[in-house]
Amino acid sequence: MANNLDALLARARSIREDIVKMTTEAGSGHPSSSMSAAEVVTALYFGGFLKHDPRSPQWPDRDRFILSKGHAAPVLYAALAQSGYFPHDEIMTLRKIDSPVEGHPNMKRLPGVEASTGSLGQGLSIGVGHALAARVDGKSYHTYVMTGDGEIEEGQIWEAAASAAKYQLDNLTLIVDRNHFQQTGPAEEVLNMDPIDGKFTAFGWKTQVINGNDLREVLQALDRANAVKGMPTCIVSLTHKGQGMLNLLRRLGDTNFHGKPLPAQNLNEALAEIAAS
Amino acid sequence: MAGASSGLQSKRELGKATRDAFGRALEALGADHPEVVVVDGDVGNSTRTEWFGKKYPNRFFNVGIAESNLVGVAAGLAASNKTAVIASFAAFITCNAYDQLRMSVAYPGMNVKVVGSHAGISIGEDGASQMGIEDVALMCALPGFVVIVPSDEGSAKAATKAMLEYKGPVYLRCGRPEVPKLYPEGQVPFQIGKANKLRDGKDLTIVANGIMVAMALDAAEALVGEGIEARVLDMHTVKPIDRDALVSAAKETGAMVVAEEHLAHGGLGSVVAYTLAESHPVPIRFVNLLDTFAESGAPDALLKKYGLTAAKIVEAGRSAAGAKKR
Ligand SMILES: Cc1ncc(C[n+]2csc(CCOP(=O)(O)OP(=O)(O)O)c2C)c(N)n1
Numbered sequence: 001m002a003n004n005l006d007a008l009l010a011r012a013r014s015i016r017e018d019i020v021k022m023t024t025e026a027g028s029g030h031p032s033s034s035m036s037a038a039e040v041v042t043a044l045y046f047g048g049f050l051k052h053d054p055r056s057p058q059w060p061d062r063d064r065f066i067l068s069k070g071h072a073a074p075v076l077y078a079a080l081a082q083s084g085y086f087p088h089d090e091i092m093t094l095r096k097i098d099s100p101v102e103g104h105p106n107m108k109r110l111p112g113v114e115a116s117t118g119s120l121g122q123g124l125s126i127g128v129g130h131a132l133a134a135r136v137d138g139k140s141y142h143t144y145v146m147t148g149d150g151e152i153e154e155g156q157i158w159e160a161a162a163s164a165a166k167y168q169l170d171n172l173t174l175i176v177d178r179n180h181f182q183q184t185g186p187a188e189e190v191l192n193m194d195p196i197d198g199k200f201t202a203f204g205w206k207t208q209v210i211n212g213n214d215l216r217e218v219l220q221a222l223d224r225a226n227a228v229k230g231m232p233t234c235i236v237s238l239t240h241k242g243q244g245m246l247n248l249l250r251r252l253g254d255t256n257f258h259g260k261p262l263p264a265q266n267l268n269e270a271l272a273e274i275a276a277s
Numbered sequence: 278m279a280g281a282s283s284g285l286q287s288k289r290e291l292g293k294a295t296r297d298a299f300g301r302a303l304e305a306l307g308a309d310h311p312e313v314v315v316v317d318g319d320v321g322n323s324t325r326t327e328w329f330g331k332k333y334p335n336r337f338f339n340v341g342i343a344e345s346n347l348v349g350v351a352a353g354l355a356a357s358n359k360t361a362v363i364a365s366f367a368a369f370i371t372c373n374a375y376d377q378l379r380m381s382v383a384y385p386g387m388n389v390k391v392v393g394s395h396a397g398i399s400i401g402e403d404g405a406s407q408m409g410i411e412d413v414a415l416m417c418a419l420p421g422f423v424v425i426v427p428s429d430e431g432s433a434k435a436a437t438k439a440m441l442e443y444k445g446p447v448y449l450r451c452g453r454p455e456v457p458k459l460y461p462e463g464q465v466p467f468q469i470g471k472a473n474k475l476r477d478g479k480d481l482t483i484v485a486n487g488i489m490v491a492m493a494l495d496a497a498e499a500l501v502g503e504g505i506e507a508r509v510l511d512m513h514t515v516k517p518i519d520r521d522a523l524v525s526a527a528k529e530t531g532a533m534v535v536a537e538e539h540l541a542h543g544g545l546g547s548v549v550a551y552t553l554a555e556s557h558p559v560p561i562r563f564v565n566l567l568d569t570f571a572e573s574g575a576p577d578a579l580l581k582k583y584g585l586t587a588a589k590i591v592e593a594g595r596s597a598a599g600a601k602k603r
């Protein structure tokens with residue numbers, strides 16, 4: 001386990017490196033929104049939770065991961081490329097014309113992408129659909145959905161939450177990337193959704209609140225979610241937007257850093273901070 | 278083909294983005310219009326309503342990432358005698374909240390001004406999910422809505438003023454990138470429903486709005502070399518359409534091109550064809566996004582790949598003029 005944990009920590013670092021490299025090269029994108037989710041995505045793809053086969057992206061029995069907060073696409077692309085869904089160097093074509101590595105995930109063009117997202121609020125409903133399909137087909141795959149903490153302000157999230165509870169979807173796990181910021185400011189100020197866990201509990205979900213930038217806690221939380229019977233699970237994953245380059249963001253005077261690539265002159269500094277993390 | 282440069286890189290001087298011009302105009306007009314309130318959906322720094330919000334915090338509400346609620350709240354404000362201005366990305370405000378726009382705004386005819394920023398494919402790298410390319414069709418479909426697509430900084434500013442002074446639902450479409458200046462400072466003729474003739478010609482009329490107007494002018498210059506004198510109409514109001522300008526253009530020039538940064542179905546091209554089919558049919562060619570989503574890429578590269586260039590307008594103009602009965 002300890003060795004495995006070290007390997008996973010290294011993996012999370014390398015995902016963060018990919019995130020800053022590809023967005024800086026692209027000159028646009030959402031690195032800070034991607035960085036907060038690195039541990040969860042690492043645990044899912046490399047910690048043994050997602051049963052999947054990069055050589056067979058449409059394998060019907062695969063577990064699903066839907067990135068509902070589609071602007072965090074770089075964290076997904078890093079995981080998919082490092083899993084072997086497409087050549088790793090293609091991440092450097094992010095946001096360029098003709099590249100399937102688009103600004104927001106496009107399931108028609110890039111293998112491994114489970115849902116085309118970018119309009120916030122829609123991924124959980126799609127996840128409910130996958131989970132219901134598993135039941136219809138008698139399959140045991142698990143569906144994971146990640147939303148932002150601002151994203152859960154969309155009413156559709158709560159429509160989906162109610163339907164998931166109605167059908168007791170214990171094959172569905174939602175991770176809310178609680179990084180405390182959204183586009184125009186702190187999530188608590190723009191529209192305070194606290195208590196997030198309390199709301200999901202009231203909707204009939206099993207909830208957990210964890211430090212989502214602590215890999216060990218993430219692994220344990222995903223294990224616990226798998227053991228839940230008769231209801232869907234929501235993991236409120238407390239994170240930092242831009243985790244891995246927080247010192248740099250502080251120095252740049254913007255700890256939200258929403259929708260901005262790192263300037264090229266700060267790239268090495270970010271990579272050094274990631275390496276030391 | 279000198280003059281017929283592609284994309285946004287016209288030889289004309291670049292002005293502000295239309296979203297910026299809207300944001301500045303709204304901020305300025307807020308002083309004389311105490312009845313104006315603004316509702317945001319966590320994108321005020323993109324749509325530029327944050328400038329109004331900083332100046333008039335008591336009349337600015339950010340309801341979070343919740344477009345359907347945003348539209349409903351605006352309808353309530355309007356029902357209590359406010360002029361409610363709401364803005365989000367064109368794709369999100371029109372598509373995510375369409376039923377609310379229909380039922381809470383259009384049906385009762387509420388005084389709500391809907392502003393869709395980031396319209397078209399010229400937003401570039403963010404890709405198809407963020408590009409409003411069906412918004413004009415959707416908003417034209419709603420009874421009672423006025424639909425305005427300004428072409429440059431000056432006309433976006435004038436449109437914002439006209440929109441606030443008009444009573445009833447209006448949709449204003451704005452774009453993300455800086456665009457060429459077409460109107461001299463302080464001399465922007467702008468009347469809702471009245472096209473601006475930017476250039477006269479006897480052989481062809483190019484009807485355009487938004488970023489396609491600058492390209493239409495470039496195309497008209499290039500067509501001179503082929504012996505085609507093209508009239509250019511800035512059709513900033515799609516609904517109500519300027520029927521008189523269209524019918525006289527059809528009669529006087531006998532052929533038409535309609536250019537827009539929008540899907541084929543239900544946009545300016547559809548409206549022009551519908552209008553002329555009844556009164557004075559002439560050969561028409563269309564320059565638009567056809568029936569497809571675009572993708573990520575640099576704005577000019579996308580405009581080229583998806584056929585929104587002065588060169589495409591020239592081609593269409595040649596074809597329309599050639600199809601005239603002699
Ligand atoms: C329906 C919709 N409305 C607005 C936006 C614009 N937008 C993109 S990211 C974002 C903020 C998201 O905040 P959060 O969910 O907390 O994600 P974070 O970036 O903090 O991870 C907004 C408002 C969008 N993409 N979709």
Ligand SMILES: [Mg+2]
Pocket residue numbers: 148149150177178179180181182187
């Ligand atoms: Mg957030």
